[in-house]
Amino acid sequence: MELAKTYAPSEIESKWYPIWEEKGYFKPNMDKNAPSYCIQLPPPNVTGTLHMGHAFQQTIMDILIRYHRMKGYNTLWQAGTDHAGIATQIVVERQLDAIGVSRHDLGREEFIKRVWDWKKISGDTITRQMRRLGASCDWSRERFTMDEGLSKAVSEVFVSLYQKGYIYRGKRLVNWDIQLQTAVSDLEVVSEEENGSLWHIRYPVKDSNESIVVATTRPETMLGDVAVAINPEDERYKHLIGKTLILPLVGREIPIIIDDYVDANFGTGCVKITPAHDFNDYDIGKRHNLPMISILTLDGKINENAPTEYQGMERFAARKQVVADLEAQGYLVEIKPHKLMVPRGDRTNVVIEPMLTDQWFMAMDKFAARGLELVESGKIKFVPENWKKTYDQWLTNIQDWCISRQLWWGHRIPAFYDDKGNVFVAKTLEEAAQQAGTNALTQDNDVLDTWFSSALWCFSTLDWPQDNDYLKAFLPSNVLVTGFDIIFFWVARMIMLTEEFTGEVPFKDIYINGLIMDAHGEKMSKSKGNIIDPLDIINGISIDELVKKRTANLMNPKQAEKIAKQTQKDYPDGFTPFGADALRFSLATLATQARYINFDLKRIEGNRNFCNKIFNATKFVLMQVENHQELIGSGNKKSLIDQWILSELAKLITDVENGFASYRFDLASQRIYEFVWNELCDWYLELAKVNLQSEDKEIKAGTIDTLLTVLEAVLRIMHPIMPFLTEELWQVVAPLANKKAKESIVISNYPQKEDYVQSNQSQIDGFIAQLKNLIGVVRNLRAEMNIQPAVKVPLFIETSNPDEYSGFVNYIKMLAKIETVSIVAKLEDSQAPVAVIQGGRLMLKVEIDIAAEKSRLTKEIEKNTKEIEKMKVKLDNPNYALRAPAELVAKDQARVSELNAIVVTLTQQLAKLS
Template structure:
């Protein structure tokens, strides 16, 4: 495009993100920018969203996860890739049903009052409402998902995939039904997998109880935290090498309060140090005891109803009591019989439901299971062959540890909301039918009395198929061929075994390919005190509140800037003012440029004569582009964010924009035209550079650029490329030398509180043959403006040593005539005090880092913070000592 007359553009003096964010997002959607372009035949970059549960609103962890995904998506879209981000939500079986049942209770109703069909309709309506809320929230933070491909883990396509997988695994012998000890949630009235149980430290009691010996006089004393399970005892166990009890091997004892005799066995799993070293074996109510019972062929006794009350396998006086009531009654009776030796307070680990937070009861129950070891072998091999990679690498050990110790997966849940198990029972012939289609609709079974299994499948049973089921699998669709396997998964560390490992297993089993190549594990968000954010602590931060207060871009940039791999994010509301300041800086810098266009002519860059400062800026942009490309390849979001921050704020604003003022405010029209044209070139490039991180504000500013620099929309513009024609290493080095000189003067002025309004006299003397002397002299006008000097001399004009403060540089020496306008003595005393303070702080930091106990026990983030603090103090000491030497010279 040739020369063009420019006109100033007004941006509001007050930045207001709410005035354009929704408008811009709607524009993106209306133009269909979020979906992959069919004409694009380049390599695809595909992400499937970790589907949020339809039980509530997004929290800050969701915001972090989705902001990082969107940064990747926008970056690769602008880089020319064929990009797809598939959105969706998870039906969250247990959590969603629990919420709906709580709502029913408020109305004085139970799900049985509605019946299964009506209850499911009500739950579906609830899920639909919350899906809309979640989608709205994702859009508010700028998520550029392809909403036309939105999926739900209970939609028809996913349901078909689930049934297909169940039948396929059943026929292969990898799904079976059996009566085993499972984790039972009384609150939710369903089985849970091992991974859905979290262990918490709780205050309890350790009860010491006497068991009367059968073959000889006397008692053995055991210690237990659960005396109510006495009625389920089938043995006492001691360690085979415990000398205290070797003479009791093979003898028997009477179980207190019940007419039962049980053997004394020996097993290496017994902890000799816990309690009395004797373990009561209740395999019907303890996972560890269950394994011991299997080794010794002991019977299994279940004393609990699914309601959590004692059943008919206990004496009549205890039947239908809750666990806590039974515990109280038993301890009282044992004390009355002089069988209770003592009880003592204890802190111990107790399993709780991950979502319900109720105490989990191990319970014998008939459930459906998946054999995991055959599937796990392939998933382990995939990592070892580097078919998948974790970022950061430390999470690979978590993945491997779970797979190497994997247990069979209990997949049946006693719920109504979920994928119903595709199994029908023939009452007449005592047979089961496992089928993808409903056999009751098949004429073959017309005369049969069939009823479907009432249980549903674990929510994760649909989620582990997510990366390929969203593309229409088990059909071989165009989308499946085009976009699977996906590229990258962004998720949290807490579901590496729940979801990540299972997806890898499913991908290899059903598609013979890994579902994704790269797995980026996001940081854990903590409050400023280091505590994990939670509802109970009330320290969470609503991401939409941050959007309302600071804008979506401020939220996004703060989170990405702080996302250093392997470290936690420590946040409070004030933290987001960092991103807000950055966005405001971009707005104000753009406003300054756009309001200085009147009476200027745009000159194409090819026709502009580039000066050293222009080449320096171009080279600096080239370096930053290289940094971003490398950082994005390694998922180092913090490094990519710092690269764009540094080149815009510290280079473009602090230097290029400042230098350009000499031309903008000068009296040479051609020079002003040249300067304005290049400012527009660099501003447009910076907007493209920043867009993945700050999509809204960059798009809004981009839309205001003169037509000479603006075409279409920024979201589909090209990301800055690495071009050798934009590398100017020699010019870059020359301007860096000038910057170093200016920085030294500015730093000294700042330390000695010389205001900018005070123009000073400076002399510069050069070392012999310093290569940058001609360049410095040539750009005297720039330097004067940057250091706020009236005059620059190249020899000390007179011998007023009492007025001069001299500073040594690399190849030159600066002489600032300011000693007569600053209180040298006062500043020297202040700096000396600072040096003493910094020395003391440095000594404390050094001492802590030298302590072996601190280095071993402290959190890695705390240790790194301490190392960073030490380096910061060392720099402050060095600078203050240099300045003190200058003042004393």
Template sequence: MEDTMRKELPTTYDPADVEDRLYRQWEERGYFHAEVEEDKPPYTIVIPPPNITGQLHMGHALDNTLQDILIRWRRMQGYNTLWQPGTDHASIATEVKIVAAMAEEGLTKEDLGREGFLERAWKWKEEYGGRIIKQLKKLGSSCDWERERFTMDEGLSRAVLEVFIRLYEKGLIYKGSRIINWCPECQTSISDAEVEHEEQQGHFWHIRYPYADGSGYIEVATTRPETMLGDTAVAVHPEDPRYADAIGKNVILPLVDKEIPVIADAYVDREFGTGAVKITPAHDPNDFEVGLRHNLEQICILTDDGHINEKGGRYAGMERYEARKAIVQDLEDQGYLLYVEPHSHNVGTHDRCHSVIEPMVKQQWFVKMEELAKPAIEVLKKGELTFIPERFGKVYLHWLENIRDWCISRQLWWGHRIPAYYCTKCGHMVVDRTMPEGPCEACGGTEWVQDEDTLDTWFSSALWPFSTLGWPDDTPEFRHFYPTSVLVTGYDIIFFWVVRMVFSGLEHTGECPFQDVFIHGIVRDSQGRKMSKSLGNGIDPLEVIDKYGADALRFTLVTGNAPGNDMRFYWEKVEASRNFANKIWNASRFILMNMDEEPTATLDELTAADRWILSKVNRLTKDVTENMEKYELGIAVAKLNDFFWEEFCDWYIEMVKSRLYNREDSTRPAALWTLRTVLLNALKLLHPYMPFITEELFSYVCPEEETIMLSSWPEYREDWDFSSEEEEIEIMKEAIRGIRNIRAQMNVSPKHKAMAVIVTSDGRTADIFQRGTGFFAPLSYTSEVVVQRDRTGVPESAVSIPLEKAVVYIPLDQLVDLAKEKARLEKERDSLSKELERVAKKLSNQGFLAKAPQAVVEEERVKEEKYKALMRQIEEQITRIGK
């Protein structure tokens, strides 16, 4: 920033001219960087790491705007702030993109081999992986980019390896066969976070399962008839009287022609369907649990690419949906199909390839969750972890209390490879930090191969709050900045990320990784729909920034925002935010144009108006700070908007104009000092929300300081609490508003001045209006202000504005030409009389009342009341003129 006062701002604010320039300056000067400073309290946020495949969307924009607001605020408060940035390797998303690019060249993964593929993946990461970081910078994100991390960098990879080994050695990681989400298209297991549930139109096929003893049949319904090839039981509720005699019997599995038992299990919902359900343990999560309880066989009937395997009899080799058609036809031909009914239901699809996922029992690596979940539950119950809003703590608890073992292996090449090694001679497995160098302890073999699978991306991101700070090493950064202060994230990943970070932090560091979890909703379109590619309703944040600037986008995303609630995006709101920025710019430009040098004044030299606005910004400081402490950022920004737009620009600046224009006015320096002081404090309060425009204005208004980013956050001051003056000015504002309303009703031009007579017997009220005449007259468009104790000399026809301890009178003949006004009002009365007559006739017509819709009748009644009220007003005005 320049050392001399920069007095004249450009005429208009152009974000394109300001934002990139300022961001480069911030980065070059290292304002975002944090070093360990033991004498300053730490404040740490870790960014939810975006995928390296990512493109900035409105969810990212909201999430990062909220984090930046908190970081900028705490930085100004004097905290040692670290906003830790980085990106996630995104195993599936990245591999899908690279495979698709290779397919255009006629190549497959197998053509390149694992090493060749990984070499290509790293090149892709270097070329495209930093795109979203550049986009976050366009938003104004003040992350410590010097500390940027990547989930597959050397340090984080070492942390992942260490965690895997420690959990395995504790018996918390195991390899086994359990039900998982399987994508037949990508041919890998996927996490719940990667499953999107889409409502699809399907069918319920009602099928007859005959009793083996020939005594009849049991009716079951299914949406996936192909899975019946893997049925191992039919289940009913143990207390369902309809099936009391069936429990223990066997039924014939149609088409497969084998006997399976009828079992009793409380899992069955007696009220749903027929109250009898087919049990396919290898292809349904609930059936899997039922199968474990009843020791049922697990029969997987699908291949990895979604075809029926050799266990499917004559259907073997068919694609799953091809097999479904064949099975349904055979059921009908053989008399097993009772009937089919349409059914709308949620179907799980892979969010990357949009293929329908298949629940399948497969051998995978799992983390035992019961032991890890307990301390994660306790920290919430003890208050060591807080959700904002609090209701999301119940969601967190419910998921943890019903948690299942976590499948952590993926059949991918891009990612952290599982550190398990197998003897090529006998298959003996060793889990270690490095490949075994000695002979196999089981058979003496000397050749080893590493497990082909990689770890779930969530496994590495679960360590993010501490692995990014150097763990497992005891680094100064880890000691100073961990645990972090707050996590800011959307409500859609509480289960997948927040829970994993909490139990991982507790297990490996002994501390909860953050104290607060600030949950926000999602940004929907103007119709309330979720933004998606399929709907084509997504809004590109970069497009908004190019058109209106980053500040306008940020301000829009926070305006009306409440923790945990969704919000709608309207272009009109962005325009309003841009207009707000222009209002601040123009007000600052006006102030600077009138400022010859840095003004000085004491509190004793301030007028009531000066003290009023100083007290207002003082109260604003207290309120905004308290709101931010509670994460009520939307409420805080609304107060900032109201203060800047109304109190400061529309009222105070207008109040002091006459003092500024009169260089002989002894109170002019006090007005200038107040303007500059209030503007600086308000800019600081606004800075976290609109960093660019506030920085640019600060450099003009306060050139003696290097940057607003490192300036001190305003604090509430007892000596700036002028409650009495606030009350005074509010009385005068009420009077001014009353006069303006009367003039507006009578269509009186602002150029036309009129006398105002203030009648009050209260000495203090009289003094208030006497002292404030200097700004009261121009703001109320009055030619003269007279303050007196009674109504002596005030015409009967004068318009009155009643206040609590005074009445303001304006002689009507000074506002309008009485003869012309009376003629206008009488003409309006005649026109209104005709409308009233028309409505009354309509409402007295029994035919209309009987035949017209109730809403139409009600509309006419509302019109009648409205016209009557207008008629009373006109009659009063005519009577007043007559006097």
């Protein structure tokens, strides 16, 4: 196999993934003697395509899976998708709206069929995207939350919880989305401050000339008032306790009650109580055993419990009419501007209505206590740890979970009713019929909250409740990689239900990744038109296509125009094909522990260059190997530069493995970048050229062997982050470096630092430090004297110990562009530029600009003098001398002496020029 002339990511990446999948590399080996490692993919919703947040998470997961696979673990990355009840139903209903059809026109059965068709399209798109990104999931075990096996697990869990008394049905106040016609959870409600009004309304006291004034932000709900509450300590109203009010517009008598909940200092100190339409009023109503009168239909219209003249009116139209009638009849005292928090559905943006409905609930107190205990005990840990506080706060203030949704798409609740309304909860209709003694049963129309089935993901995907090898090997999984926005939605519920039904925690670590924002720090969303499809980054897209994609579904022409202009400004040339490896490496560098992460295309451009650098470095090594084929495998003797790069390789392995172990993928990837670009390419490959020109065959052979050894190991180190490019290069390099190499880098062993550690590390460090310093000093001299790179000049080294520098001569000549190197006892008296080094001086033999050299020497003297003064302040401090280790103090004193000697020499040189 030969490498292409240039790096072409699309050709490389399209080639390797089908091979890996066909060979079955992604399947666990099920070796009972090997440790197991498992990650459960947070199942993407089948609502469309993946976005950059998905790509970010999946890159992190794939890095961990590939790394542990190479470390010899029995690895499983469990893939799958989520039916996402509300979200998916909305997508399909919008598709129907576009052709003028509603789900009710189709009927439940035909509508569900349409959703399954959409699931196929979206699910296939998602898995295609994941494959293109390089995700090494075991696709043979792919699961969907409404697969037959997972659906059976859902029924099993529901029935069990019902039988234990944790699931119950009751009429409770819930968040009701008028548009979706379903209950939604508190976490699906977004409350934001908006401008509103505070209406002050007079309620007459029965058989009296007195009245009470209440203040409300929702005057239409007064039609369902059942009481007015005052604070028991409010002296203004104590004489009215126990009296009765006449409800304006309705004429119904309602009591005045006392309750500590009422804030005497807010509004008028009197609160209208409408238990069927306010969560706080609901609690007060239960405490005082008040009736609950609902005055709204499920579609947000006034119902039959209100006076006839309002019945059938839409809720906000009814508000206007109620206010007008109150004013006309003299009950409206005043209207004040008022800022208030308005709850809206996060998917529809419709104002949420507290609604009294029959729903299924799960009692959470026992589960929340256990969930807190499992994390507190350390059985599960958050990374970063600060997210534990968020988790604790949510579980400490938990409410019973409304698990029913009035949708058609989802797991139908396994509850069946006879003609008398008796309920029978069972896994199947047959089991329910046995309980009821009749087949004349009707199944509940509601479906379960999506998060109910998702909460079972860690064990339902492993074919629970059947006892099997996968369940034993991969529960608990090792880490859950997820976002902070679903800690309560999903993470907490998985912990509670997995432990309840399996006795195991679902995962050991919870790695909370940051939220990917756009380059301007804005959250990515379709409405903002700033979403980036990872495949557009990988494959490339023209600016015209990108604009078209971002504005395709926008109804507002002005918004579309604004988004088009911003897109053209941000990406005037669209996206060039960067490839999956460059994207993955960029995402790894972004995986800090920050809460929000800005995504900048320039970073990907830089990392595509990095991929190209690796490709070209490999071509260079292969060219050298081809020129010295006879030396392959005979490099037993290693020069100090060979030993140095091997020892640096050992350090790299340690640092990268520490980065993976601590979930600091940014540090691991940065360390790889620095090693490859700086140590390997900028230094070792250049130094290796010198060795390969040596007349000594042993030196040549040692360097050829080291080039292959280091490059092959580096490719394995990088593979978890950059799988495609490393496989392509490794296929050529590995057979040369190791005749026993496996057939793919995917299943090769991760490098072990012990194989590269050198015994004479201090000697290596001293040699390389001095070599780099010498080359650096000469390069600085050249730059300061403005000597062009193509111009080679003689170099003289003044030293009393010639042997100390003889080993550096050939390296200095090549890397510093030097014509000849002469080691002398004393430099000739000349005005040529001189630099001071430890134990000697360096001089470039060139004609000089005296003024420029004077300036250079003056700056050097000032720089060293400042360093001396800084160190003297430290050494003159009595506390430092007393507390610092003696060897550190001695080292600082020696450095001051060295700097003083350098200043003296530089001063003499300056005096000579003057």
